[in-house]
Amino acid sequence: MSVISLRKLRRGTTIPALILLAWWAVYAFGITDSKLFVPPGQVLTAAATLSEAGELWPAVGQSLLRAMGGFILGAGIGLIMGVLLGMSSRTERFFSLTLHSVKQVSLFAWLPLISVWFGYEDGSKVVFIALAAFFPVVLNTLEGVGNVPRDWVDVARVSHFTPWQMFARLVLPAALPSIFNGIYLSLVFSWLATLGAEYLLGSGIGLGTLLFESRAEFKMDVVLVGLVLTGFIGFALDIIAKATERRLLRWRENTVGA
Amino acid sequence: MPAAKHRQQQPLPSLRALAWRRRAAKLDYWLWPWLLPLIILGLWWLGGRQQWLGSQVLPSPGEVLDSLTELLASGELQRDVLISLERVLEGFLLGSALGLALGAAMGLSERASDYLYPLVRLIAYVPLLGWLPLLMLAFGIGETLKAVLVAQAALLPVALNTYNGIRAVPPHYVEVGRIYGFSRRQALWRIILPAAFPMVWSSIRYGLTKSWLALVVVELLASSEGLGFLMVDSRQLYRLDAMLVAVVSIGVVGFVLDQVLAMIEKRILRWRRAGFAS
Numbered sequence: 001m002s003v004i005s006l007r008k009l010r011r012g013t014t015i016p017a018l019i020l021l022a023w024w025a026v027y028a029f030g031i032t033d034s035k036l037f038v039p040p041g042q043v044l045t046a047a048a049t050l051s052e053a054g055e056l057w058p059a060v061g062q063s064l065l066r067a068m069g070g071f072i073l074g075a076g077i078g079l080i081m082g083v084l085l086g087m088s089s090r091t092e093r094f095f096s097l098t099l100h101s102v103k104q105v106s107l108f109a110w111l112p113l114i115s116v117w118f119g120y121e122d123g124s125k126v127v128f129i130a131l132a133a134f135f136p137v138v139l140n141t142l143e144g145v146g147n148v149p150r151d152w153v154d155v156a157r158v159s160h161f162t163p164w165q166m167f168a169r170l171v172l173p174a175a176l177p178s179i180f181n182g183i184y185l186s187l188v189f190s191w192l193a194t195l196g197a198e199y200l201l202g203s204g205i206g207l208g209t210l211l212f213e214s215r216a217e218f219k220m221d222v223v224l225v226g227l228v229l230t231g232f233i234g235f236a237l238d239i240i241a242k243a244t245e246r247r248l249l250r251w252r253e254n255t256v257g258a
Numbered sequence: 259m260p261a262a263k264h265r266q267q268q269p270l271p272s273l274r275a276l277a278w279r280r281r282a283a284k285l286d287y288w289l290w291p292w293l294l295p296l297i298i299l300g301l302w303w304l305g306g307r308q309q310w311l312g313s314q315v316l317p318s319p320g321e322v323l324d325s326l327t328e329l330l331a332s333g334e335l336q337r338d339v340l341i342s343l344e345r346v347l348e349g350f351l352l353g354s355a356l357g358l359a360l361g362a363a364m365g366l367s368e369r370a371s372d373y374l375y376p377l378v379r380l381i382a383y384v385p386l387l388g389w390l391p392l393l394m395l396a397f398g399i400g401e402t403l404k405a406v407l408v409a410q411a412a413l414l415p416v417a418l419n420t421y422n423g424i425r426a427v428p429p430h431y432v433e434v435g436r437i438y439g440f441s442r443r444q445a446l447w448r449i450i451l452p453a454a455f456p457m458v459w460s461s462i463r464y465g466l467t468k469s470w471l472a473l474v475v476v477e478l479l480a481s482s483e484g485l486g487f488l489m490v491d492s493r494q495l496y497r498l499d500a501m502l503v504a505v506v507s508i509g510v511v512g513f514v515l516d517q518v519l520a521m522i523e524k525r526i527l528r529w530r531r532a533g534f535a536s
């Protein structure tokens with residue numbers, strides 16, 4: 001490791017380390033006796049207790065399952081719709097006004113309505129997460145397909161591409177970077193929507209439910225465990241999405257480099 | 259000439275017919291996007307008339323309109339809109355100002371970015387709603403909670419994008435400035451900020467959208483007034499008509515907020531273009 005990156009590392013860890021130190025100091029010197037204050041060690045103990053009691057991992061698993069279910073549903077529909085609309089400007093105009101009006105409504109405002117229509121169970125949550133996952137994918141796919149150069153399409157037409165070839169060999173590869181951007185955003189939103197749905201609908205087990213119940217019971221240690229976990233899952237989604245993108249877009253660098 | 263012959267065989271349509279055809283095409287072009295909303299509205303209206311679904315599931319458009327006039331007449335809707343607007347603007351202004359300052363500091367000073375950037379990324383990995391239970395314990399469920407969550411929603415995207423925007427300013431712009439003997443202050447105001455502006459401004463717009471999202475969530479979860487509360491309250495009373503009014507109002511407010519920022523952007527960019535032209 002070079003000197004510069006070592007310096008970056010030292011500087012980057014300074015403030016988090018100071019925060020941890022301050023937290024520990026507040027505990028060690030007994031500065032506060034607030035019921036809400038928990039010492040750093042207790043967060044680890046809480047995590048261990050929860051995971052031994054079999055409360056933590058099933059909750060995380062359920063939440064991830066919901067998030068993935070909703071994501072696959074929403075992003076799948078978004079992708080198909082984005083491609084279909086992107087390849088026909090008349091179809092796009094047919095849906096554009098409706099799509100953009102629905103998009104205007106802040107996401108979570110749909111949740112109470114969805115709960116009326118689909119109840120408080122998993123069905124409702126998945127529908128809501130799908131809605132959250134849908135918009136970034138459909139809008140970015142539309143943009144990506146819309147930006148396929150005219151000349152390329154002309155060449156494909158001259159070469160008598162079938163619609164499937166047009167899609168698989170021209171549109172999809174050309175729009176892929178933009179689609180990935182949409183999918184990445186969609187993952188982030190799916191995870192956010194999962195938490196929101198679990199807070200608001202609050203039935204069944206899940207990380208969000210666990211967090212929200214612990215808050216109601218003033219269990220600060222569990223809340224902090226949950227906070228770290230949601231962050232860690234956000235981080236993991238980020239890493240997975242970027243790694244997949246790099247892998248699938250590798251051909252691009254090759255063609256450009258050659 | 260073959261072309262001339264062709265013309266003789268097929269008389270040209272008259273100018274008036276052409277104009278009509280163009281007008282028809284234009285009409286088709288503008289009306290076409292309205293078709294789907296009209297179909298949906300028509301089906302909705304028909305469904306309400308024929309009692310396909312009970313008003314507990316989907317109230318008819320008429321009922322929603324009645325509910326809207328009722329909420330307007332009692333002043334309830336205006337009050338909720340104003341309260342929500344006040345909260346979102348307060349939090350957003352606070353958050354975006356802090357975000358701008360933080361982003362600018364990180365973008366302009368390597369030392370600041372070394373110290374702060376990893377921390378900001380760390381905070382950003384936790385989704386907004388992951389923070390909510392902690393903030394609720396720390397601040398209670400009053401106005402402070404709303405201001406903090408709404409501010410945080412705007413702060414992170416604005417800080418990260420301001421940082422990226424400033425870093426994306428091509429170095430040779432600054433070098434040209436150096437050749438002209440610009441001071442550091444001049445370089446900042448005349449080169450870096452104008453060049454980074456489009457990206458920074460789009461993050462501010464995104465920040466406002468996120469602030470609005472955050473406010474709606476927090477009003478749904480913990481509030482006794484505002485548009486989010488109107489939704490929860492109507493939900494408890496099974497008043498779907500009022501819920502739909504709230505959904506539309508939330509959409510309209512979000513749209514208007516974004517449009518205001520879009521107008522400001524246009525104005526600022528016009529000034530910039532005029533500056534280059536003269």
